[in-house]
Amino acid sequence: MxxxxxxxxxxxxxxxxxxxxxxxxxxxxxxxxxxxxxxxxxxxxxxxxxxxxxxxxxxxxxxxxxxxxxxxxxxxxxxxxxxxxxxxxxxxxxxxxxxxxxxxxxxxxxxxxxxxxxxxxxxxxxxxxxxxxxxxxxxxxxxxxxxxxxxxxxxxxxxxxxxxxxxxxxxxxxxxxxxxxxxxxxxxxxxxxxxxxxxxxxxxxxxxxxxxxxxxxxxxxxxxxxxxxxxxxxxxxxxxxxACGAIGSAILSEGTTLCSIGTSGVVLSYEESGERELEGGVHYFNHGKENAYYTMGVTLAAGYSLEWFKDTFAKDEDFEQLLVNLDEVPIGARGLMFTPYIVGERTPHADANIRGSFIGIDASHSKAEFTRAVVEGITFSLNESIEIFREAGKTIETVISIGGGAKNEEWLQIQADIFNAKIVKLASEQGPAVGAAMLAAYGLGWFNSIEECAAVFTSQEETYEPIPDNVKKYNEYYRIYKRIYSQTRELNESLSELR
Incomplete structure (x- = not known):
């Protein structure tokens, strides 16, 4: 039976x-x-x-x-x-x-x-x-x-x-x-x-x-x-x-990090204790694994930014069609940049009034450039969380990618290049629901530990290594990206009062 x-x-x-x-x-x-x-x-x-x-x-x-x-x-x-x-x-x-x-x-x-x-x-x-x-x-x-x-x-x-x-x-x-x-x-x-x-x-x-x-x-x-x-x-x-997404992706030991791109986007890293000092720069929560923790940065509108863009400008296309030519647009979308603040932002800017921007629009830009700019902007925002972790002394060399960002090969490579880390795609990825099922399996005594359960329930399918030339180019764009928040904040506060 x-x-x-x-x-x-x-x-x-x-x-x-x-x-x-x-x-x-x-x-x-x-x-x-x-x-x-x-x-x-x-x-x-x-x-x-x-x-x-x-x-x-x-x-x-x-x-x-x-x-x-x-x-x-x-x-x-x-x-x-x-x-x-x-x-x-x-x-x-x-x-x-x-x-x-x-x-x-x-x-x-x-x-x-x-x-x-x-x-x-x-x-x-x-x-x-x-x-x-x-x-x-x-x-x-x-x-x-x-x-x-x-x-x-x-x-x-x-x-x-x-x-x-x-x-x-x-x-x-x-x-x-x-x-x-x-x-x-x-x-x-x-x-x-x-x-x-x-x-x-x-x-x-x-x-x-x-x-x-x-x-x-x-x-x-x-x-x-x-x-x-x-x-x-x-x-x-x-x-x-x-926490269940972390369990379902085997984020169960020091040095493992998760990037999950759903409606919101999350960068989550395992912590052995509740003692790391991050001064509120990212969230600090108890893990679903006993006596463990995780730190987490959040982009409020990650996948939602892409969904908004598709529904507004490409309503008749599905996501696969929208992203099919992503690799034909060069890094930086020919000088076009997007900030995914369309519902406010969480990390590193806890700001309910900030709103998104397209910067550098040129008459020569097509839908393909706008699409790549949205994808890169989402990934730049997630990279701000990774940067906080690294500045706090964490080593992030490998990132498990799940959610919408793991369904397109070019986006996985973009993550590798912007994060400057190896990106791993899982063979079968159902996110938090799998983590919940694993907690039941472990609770029933099917496995001696949650790690033993993860070894059976999860496996890696593909990896994407950062390309040094791409990393260098993205670093230049990222420096510009980080300036947009401070330079548009006052404008957005004024617009919020009129909205």
């Missing part, structure tokens, strides 16, 4: 459900989408029940189309969009829509956190600056603007933790997602009573904490009947999407 695990990746626009066997093969994949709710400028919310409904539909479809028996599916675990606030009342019912990671209404609350906690203290404890995307500013926004709702709050959960609660009836969070709230003492792996007290949030609002690979229960009878899963299916805590 074969055994299987399910990895659930609860994303911003859809949920992906993977069925995997002990050999690391993806046997079935189902996705279901759900909408954003954006009632005002800067607001981004979702109905938590949509996550539950669409995940239920996806798992039911997977089980119905599965050749084996439901009893063969032994475990399930989760990856989820980070930072989202799901506030529950005493009956564990959501008091309002979830406020998501890409919601930017909380600039004032970020200032309040610095005033109440102090920037130095916040970085010492939570390891991250106060940014609009994090959970604590959202809690404070609800406290200020919806006080009656806040007063009814009994506990808050992160998105995937609410989904898991609805499957099991048990309330938990785990360290990798909790690290994105600004309420966790990252190094000590416990909720910070000091931060809670200073900002006026009862520490009892914070859920119990467990390890990512810990079994937190079994599927309850209602969810079993709705999906076709057995009520004996073990449920494991899972991790934040980036």
């Amino acid at each position: 074969s055994s299987y695990v399910i990895g659930v990746d609860l994303g911003t626009s859809s949920v992906k459900v993977l069925l995997m066997n002990p050999e690391g093969k993806v046997c079935k994949e189902i996705s279901k989408s759900y909408p954003l709710i954006q009632e005002k400028h800067g607001f981004s919310e979702q109905d938590p029940e949509e996550w539950v409904e669409k995940t239920t539909e996806a798992i039911k479809k997977l089980v119905d189309e599965f050749d084996g028996e439901a009893a063969d599916i032994k475990g399930i675990s989760f990856s989820g969009q980070m930072h989202g606030l799901v506030l529950l009342d005493k009956d564990r019912i959501p008091l309002r829509h979830a406020i998501l990671w890409n919601d930017t209404r909380t600039t004032e609350q970020c200032k309040q956190i610095y005033d109440l906690v102090g920037e130095k203290t916040l970085l010492e404890i939570a390891k991250n600056p106060a940014l609009e995307g994090f959970t604590l500013p959202k809690l404070l926004w609800v406290k200020e603007h919806e006080p009656e709702t806040f007063e009814q709050g009994e506990v808050f959960l992160l998105p995937k933790d609410y989904l898991r609660y609805k499957m099991t009836g048990h309330l938990h969070s785990e360290y990798s997602d909790a690290a994105g709230t600004l309420l966790l003492n990252v190094a000590e792996k416990k909720w910070s009573e000091e931060i809670c007290e200073k900002v006026g949030v009862n520490v009892d609002l914070c859920p119990p904490l467990v390890e990512s690979n810990e079994c937190v229960g079994e599927i309850d009878q209602y969810f079993a009947e709705a999906t076709g899963l057995m009520s004996t299916t073990k449920v494991f805590a899972g991790g934040a999407d980036n």
Whole structure:
């Protein structure tokens, strides 16, 4: 009899459900989408029940189309969009829509956190600056603007933790997602009573904490009947999407680095401890691997910049068509440069008002040059995170590339040349959902360690070495790229007031 695990990746626009066997093969994949709710400028919310409904539909479809028996599916675990606030009342019912990671209404609350906690203290404890995307500013926004709702709050959960609660009836969070709230003492792996007290949030609002690979229960009878899963299916805590992406890409030891280009772009590097001093220049989170950490820089609109460009200027083309002639345009797109700040930026410029630019437009430029400029601009932005890591003493010689940036050979070579590092493409890449499935496989005892699991579930397909002449040319363009932010910031602030 074969055994299987399910990895659930609860994303911003859809949920992906993977069925995997002990050999690391993806046997079935189902996705279901759900909408954003954006009632005002800067607001981004979702109905938590949509996550539950669409995940239920996806798992039911997977089980119905599965050749084996439901009893063969032994475990399930989760990856989820980070930072989202799901506030529950005493009956564990959501008091309002979830406020998501890409919601930017909380600039004032970020200032309040610095005033109440102090920037130095916040970085010492939570390891991250106060940014609009994090959970604590959202809690404070609800406290200020919806006080009656806040007063009814009994506990808050992160998105995937609410989904898991609805499957099991048990309330938990785990360290990798909790690290994105600004309420966790990252190094000590416990909720910070000091931060809670200073900002006026009862520490009892914070859920119990467990390890990512810990079994937190079994599927309850209602969810079993709705999906076709057995009520004996073990449920494991899972991790934040980036932590699971790291696990699914074997970023599990010192010196390994990941570049993930999805809607946002992430450069993530493994850390043995929570002690590296980066002064808030990049994010510092707990890993899904026990007693490990990762540092991470974020480009808010990485793949989204390319999607915006395609939808606006090449609506009838798919991405493959759009990028097909990328290698025919020379480095630097014949003097055309793009900054991917179309929804603001995160690393190294935490700026909600900055907006994107095309610099150097010439009448001779065609769509091909604009396309290459967008790809190079996204990669330049990601390189700013790599530069921060290197300046902090990290050696980055090899980068695993996943997501949209790993689907085009020329873009992989561009990454190698701009990062000045060997780029590795994985043989099979499903991102965070695979990491979630691996946590279930490890939790079930199929492997003695998460590293042993990764050796089976991941393998390298191709590598791309930096070309010295290209590296030299890109260094010249990169120096210009880094000047654009400071030289357009004031203009964008003025435009933001008029927008």
